Amino acid sequence: MSDINLPQPHATRRGVLQAGLMGSAAIGLSTGARAQGNNPNTQGRMIDYAAPRLDKVRVGVIGTGRRGATHLRLLANIDGVEIKAICDVVPAAIASAQTILRDNGAPEAAVHTGSDEAYRELLARDDIDAVFVITPWRWHHPMAKAAMVAGKHAFVEVPVALSVEECWDLVETSEATGQHCMMLENVCYGRDELMALNMVRQNVLGELLHGEAAYIHELRWQMKDTEEGTGLWRTGWHARRNANLYPTHGLGPVSQYMGINRGDRFDYMTSMASPALGRQLYAQREFPADHERNQMRYICGDMNTSLIKTVRGRTIMVQHDTTTPRPYSRHNLIQGTGGVFAGFPNRIALEASGDFHHWDQDMEPYYAQYDHPLWTQVSGLAAQHGGHGGMDYVMLWRLVYCLRNGLPLDQNVYDAAAWSVINPLSEASLEDRSNSKDIPDFTRGAWQSAGEMMADVYAG
Numbered sequence: 001m002s003d004i005n006l007p008q009p010h011a012t013r014r015g016v017l018q019a020g021l022m023g024s025a026a027i028g029l030s031t032g033a034r035a036q037g038n039n040p041n042t043q044g045r046m047i048d049y050a051a052p053r054l055d056k057v058r059v060g061v062i063g064t065g066r067r068g069a070t071h072l073r074l075l076a077n078i079d080g081v082e083i084k085a086i087c088d089v090v091p092a093a094i095a096s097a098q099t100i101l102r103d104n105g106a107p108e109a110a111v112h113t114g115s116d117e118a119y120r121e122l123l124a125r126d127d128i129d130a131v132f133v134i135t136p137w138r139w140h141h142p143m144a145k146a147a148m149v150a151g152k153h154a155f156v157e158v159p160v161a162l163s164v165e166e167c168w169d170l171v172e173t174s175e176a177t178g179q180h181c182m183m184l185e186n187v188c189y190g191r192d193e194l195m196a197l198n199m200v201r202q203n204v205l206g207e208l209l210h211g212e213a214a215y216i217h218e219l220r221w222q223m224k225d226t227e228e229g230t231g232l233w234r235t236g237w238h239a240r241r242n243a244n245l246y247p248t249h250g251l252g253p254v255s256q257y258m259g260i261n262r263g264d265r266f267d268y269m270t271s272m273a274s275p276a277l278g279r280q281l282y283a284q285r286e287f288p289a290d291h292e293r294n295q296m297r298y299i300c301g302d303m304n305t306s307l308i309k310t311v312r313g314r315t316i317m318v319q320h321d322t323t324t325p326r327p328y329s330r331h332n333l334i335q336g337t338g339g340v341f342a343g344f345p346n347r348i349a350l351e352a353s354g355d356f357h358h359w360d361q362d363m364e365p366y367y368a369q370y371d372h373p374l375w376t377q378v379s380g381l382a383a384q385h386g387g388h389g390g391m392d393y394v395m396l397w398r399l400v401y402c403l404r405n406g407l408p409l410d411q412n413v414y415d416a417a418a419w420s421v422i423n424p425l426s427e428a429s430l431e432d433r434s435n436s437k438d439i440p441d442f443t444r445g446a447w448q449s450a451g452e453m454m455a456d457v458y459a460g
């Protein structure tokens, strides 16, 4: 299967660089400059980067499994998108992708398959502008990097990479090639997240102090994916790495409220984890004693709690728990000097209301006053096509709009790196008695002068 040769958790920087050497040579970088993370000609370049506008967005999709199917269906329903080619290693995934395209009125796409490296044939095509990487986590970095080196924008599922070195490598490759590398953090486009962003922009919450983010989603059932599906490869991470494995869904929106990489940035973090008990118990309950799921040793703490400090002194709690029996939550809490918005369930308390001791859970008046202009504009189409309550459609619509209008994207490679690097740094902190770890400034200072995100939306 395609996920057997996993990288070691602590792949050396040299190893990553050697793997990328061909690509680096092709784009004229010396490995010395790369190892510094410090090419003075390009550092910070992608922060407000607008690529030349595209008339049509010609797309290739690598990975047409569960999530890839959603992306294909939604992309097929966005004006100006042409899906030129798809790639997967499983014939059934290719067949169902073609069915999705036909059912949504799009022509069948060219197919690249047959091996784990077949994606390179897709990248070599000259009729593609943007590549969607919707594969298991270990493939995100090599495929995104190769896409940019091949002259394509990379749109990559979460997390964008799995080590500090890989994050730097994507930053430097994006800067050197002038190709976008956007992580597809769809939660940033949820109605509630966009409304909270709008409230922050309108200073309803005052000066921001603290945020809480999470991915609390009981996914033990995926352990039953032993022939195909997400659990086939995702379960292995619980036996391979004790970390905050999937930090970006909660952290992305909170980072955007706080203007991370746009006036503030992550400084350092620390991490603690509970015992890892739930998956072993689940395996004992659900599988025979000699089943492969009972041969694994699950080391990822059931509940991980990480804390981030920003250079402006704010704090963010990020939790990860895909194992314990409890309701779903991303927390989605943002606290300012004037009040607090929190999610799951949505609730607001504002000093200006005169009763901040009690939560107001009636969101309708807030939607009426603070719904984000992007949501207002696109929610009708999003409601027709679905995808996590519309957020998936809004995200794809918006990135296509930005590409076709030559606008900066809302999320750039620095955001992708900063939000994803919490995974490996939480592992490093846990291995070091929860001592704090510095979070790299992937922008190399550009966060201090970056423009406002979605400036075009706010300009009307």
Ligand SMILES: NC(=O)c1ccc[n+]([C@@H]2O[C@H](COP(=O)([O-])OP(=O)(O)OC[C@H]3O[C@@H](n4cnc5c(N)ncnc54)[C@H](O)[C@@H]3O)[C@@H](O)[C@H]2O)c1
Pocket: 002, 003, 062, 063, 064, 065, 066, 067, 068, 087, 088, 089, 090, 093, 115, 116, 117, 118, 119, 134, 135, 136, 137, 139, 157, 158, 159, 184, 185, 186, 228, 229, 230, 231, 388
């Ligand atoms: N943003 C979200 O809301 C969201 C939701 C679900 C999944 N995801 C992310 O999407 C990604 C895919 O998850 P999924 O649930 O679709 O997994 P999946 O296992 O259903 O699909 C992955 C597909 O990639 C294919 N693949 C594996 N190696 C390949 C290779 N070398 N070349 C080409 N294809 C290859 C597999 O055959 C499979 O069809 C993951 O990164 C996951 O974290 C994000």
